[in-house]
Amino acid sequence: MKNLTHKRSDFFSKVFNSYKAEESAFITSFEVYLDKGQENFKHTVILFGEETVKEYDIIAIFKMVKAYYISKSVLEFERTKKYSVLLKGYLFYVYYQVMHYNNDKFAPSILGTDLSLLLMFTLTYFPDETDKIGKQLIKFLIFHKEKAKYSIESTGDFGLSNIVHLSSFLAGHYQKKTLSVQIKSFCSNSIEPCYLKAIENLYSNDEKVVGEWVDDMINFHLRNSKNDLKLPFNNEEWQYFPIEILSMLELRVRKGLKINFIKNKLLDDFIPLLGNESPIELNDDLKKLRSRLS
Incomplete structure (x- = not known):
């Protein structure tokens, strides 16, 4: 296949x-x-x-x-x-x-899920860009909370029990404590079980345990990769690039823990490349763009 x-x-x-x-x-x-x-x-x-x-x-x-x-x-x-x-x-x-x-x-x-995924992306690969993405996420979560009070369109979870929650965890892990607390204040009291399992067993040495939480995150990713704004991965950019899983696996690699036992078609192209290319040297267009936005 x-x-x-x-x-x-x-x-x-x-x-x-x-x-x-x-x-x-x-x-x-x-x-x-x-x-x-x-x-x-x-x-x-x-x-x-x-x-x-x-x-x-x-x-x-x-x-x-x-x-x-x-x-x-x-x-x-x-x-x-x-x-x-x-x-x-x-x-x-x-x-x-x-x-x-x-x-x-x-x-x-x-949506908050998009900004949360971008936050994970910047925390993992471009930490200098985290500040404004984090602030934009908080602004959006405030806006969404106010809108939910009067708009029927805002019914639904919109990532508050999964992707947004996970971005709070990663922000805390990267020492963005204030941002982490701010994000978590908007989240559901409960967290998606597969993400909770991943957080609790992130640095496990048991390959079976790690394989289980990775498989669960993959299944959640695939199940929620549809053209539906209420789902976390509702556009092709995030369906293709499972940054929420890769961000967690990068943390394991940076701790010197193995991930080469993980085999899945969603991740096969990425697994061998993790931990190998950080920091990233920007090309000329990105340098100019960054300068324009400073």
């Missing part, structure tokens, strides 16, 4: 090819922003069969091109198995959220 990550990479191939065919002008505008700081652009688009000139600010441009950079990194990772390539691609996702934080906005369709 085709590797699950490979299967989902077909989606990224379609996205990448669509940018080559139709959206290259937006990529050019984004590059102008990186080089010169220009933040407003005009593009000719087809609406209802007619050419129309539309104005775009840099946030709208970034929204258009974020998927391009992530898709490009996924496809290159599939070819080369260079983990740093994938990590740098997902860093564009982080900076997209930082741009919204800097402008006191939330990205369209963003």
